[in-house]
């Protein structure tokens with residue numbers, strides 16, 4: 187089991203972080219989320235085409251980079267920390283599902299960034315459903331690719347990543363395998379947990395930095411135990427969340443048998459830890475944290491939307507109980 | 513891969529050699545058996561795993577140490593009386609002792625021939641250990657010690673103690689401390705076992721009346737004791753979180769593995785609470801494994817060990833509490849057939865983990881100050897000469 191990033195993974199992290207730092211800093215995230223499309227297609231194009239990140243886990247013979255879920259986790263941690271708007275996570279889900287199904291038709295376009303794809307996770311809302319060229323619809327073990335059709339953008343809690351209502355009938359079958367779909371769902375859970383880890387870390391970093399400079403009663407708020415002890419607890423959550431994400435990503439790559447329980451664990455723990463940390467970070471900012479201009483609420487909202495994206499925590503806890511044969 | 517092989521071999525050895533009951537306060541027979549076990553452990557290469565070969569250790573890394581501890585969790589080892597020496601006193605001497613001290617003390621410690629205790633806390637100085645008042649004054653080329661220590665684990669069996677004393681009261685408190693090795697059988701040392709809330713005498717109070725300590729028993733420098741103490745405490749937190757020298761979890765009735773057999777898991781509320789216990793246990797186990805892997809990769813965990821210690825303390829209290837409430841009224845009856853007294857024993861022992869080795873609040877202070885780099889609290893005690901400082905319990 188490998189829980190520590192390799193030198194190459196650290197380089198990947200640095201590269202993605204530096205790219206996002208210039209191409210999509212938070213000030214730009216705010217502009218993009220208010221734009222008509224809700225994201226910057228140019229950033230998406232560079233992320234997918236230039237950096238090749240949409241096809242990270244796609245095998246090389248289907249146009250991907252043939253990397254592992256451990257690498258994908260590193261990337262999603264960064265896109266999460268940056269609150270990257272747009273369909274990157276949606277496309278990643280689609281790439282995962284198509285890869286597991288052994289698809290050869292859609293993957294090249296998805297990987298190249300020319301086809302925006304998403305997965306309908308439930309009947310009423312589709313992540314980036316309005317922007318997607320292709321919506322993958324799961325019916326039991328069968329997966330259909332739906333193009334066109336009615337798409338109604340929804341106004342959701344998280345302004346940095348949109349969802350839509352979409353007509354999900356019709357379309358052509360791209361593959362059918364219950365095992366592949368089940369594994370893809372576990373991989374979604376791991377991928378999302380990695381994004382959540384990034385959100386968690388970013389919110390903790392933000393409040394740690396602020397608590398060093400915000401002064402009340404003549405001293406920095408970070409020197410008060412009421413604040414310091416909360417931050418210490420948040421740090422403990424981060425340590426455990428990171429350990430779980432590394433483990434789940436390792437299981438995705440190296441230990442298929444351990445993946446289901448690892449994936450359920452990741453959503454059960456990291457989803458909650460991420461929201462609680464984002465909430466505490468916002469609260470410890472004081473009034474400014476409740477202000478639209480401040481970024482704390484964006485993280486808080488992303489964290490909440492992420493927490494329920496693949497079903498609420500109780501779903502993952504129940505799954506874990508089943509897997510543990512309780 | 514070599515790790516897998518290491519663990520497999522460790523497990524085989526444990527299967528053949530473990531089994532003796534872990535006792536909080538073993539009698540003469542128990543102690544003899546425990547010593548024999550330690551000698552065998554050392555012969556097999558599992559005592560002092562990270563310690564230098566030169567002094568009797570194995571020269572391996574924290575990764576092997578934690579790997580062994582992870583295997584040992586499934587067994588009951590009679591190592592409790594050695595845990596202070598293995599986790600704290602020994603590592604301090606390895607780091608800061610003289611070569612003569614290392615040559616004299618380390619091997620017998622690793623073989624269970626000599627038992628050690630840690631003499632830091634006093635009635636007026638626990639969290640604030642640098643406020644201690646036990647005095648050491650120079651005399652005849654050595655030192656004379658007077659004062660009192662308290663909560664000293666395993667001192668009733670100890671041959672030696674790592675003693676923190678005050679040697680200068682005219683400077684701020686951290687600057688006037690000195691560490692010594694003290695012979696627990698020296699004239700003037702009185703050891704009084706102190707019964708703790710479990711009903712066992714796990715710790716003691718110790719009185720020093722004109723105890724003579726030779727010059728060669730000084731550890732580190734005169735008035736440099738705080739630096740030594742910090743080293744000891746860092747080892748303490750890491751060793752507690754890595755469960756070094758602890759007796760294992762096999763007999764712990766409050767684990768997920770034990771509880772799933774003891775309770776009705778068809779009740780959805782019970783199921784969910786067990787899942788919570790599983791989640792927390794896995795989260796911490798994975799964090800500990802990650803720390804071990806980082807150490808192997810050359811990243812020293814340092815103060816992050818305090819996070820692992822805090823999480824372990826919280827998990828210990830959570831699981832014992834949960835276990836009693838899941839099992840219900842029958843849980844309050846002590847189970848005399850099991851080593852730890854069953855769930856009644858577990859819930860009675862749980863607070864120890866949040867107090868010994870530093871309280872949860874102190875762990876949070878350390879994480880805040882050292883890991884997150886938060887500004888310290890304003891303090892009087894760093895500049896005022898010790899003799900002018902308020903310490904202990906004041907009315």
Ligand SMILES: Cc1cc2nc3c(=O)[nH]c(=O)nc-3n(C[C@H](O)[C@H](O)[C@H](O)COP(=O)(O)OP(=O)(O)OC[C@H]3O[C@@H](n4cnc5c(N)ncnc54)[C@H](O)[C@@H]3O)c2cc1C
Nearest residue numbers: 630631632633638639663664665864867868869870871873
């Ligand atoms: C089972 C057990 C074994 C032990 N073994 C040993 C041993 O072998 N050797 C040894 O030297 N000691 C030992 N101890 C002592 C232990 O280290 C101390 O009890 C502990 O550090 C707390 O100190 P105290 O008892 O003086 O409590 P205090 O320091 O008086 O603390 C009282 C309360 O105040 C809080 N508090 C204190 N300072 C702060 C602060 N700055 N910020 C926030 N809260 C604060 C504490 O968290 C606690 O809740 C042992 C204790 C136990 C319970």
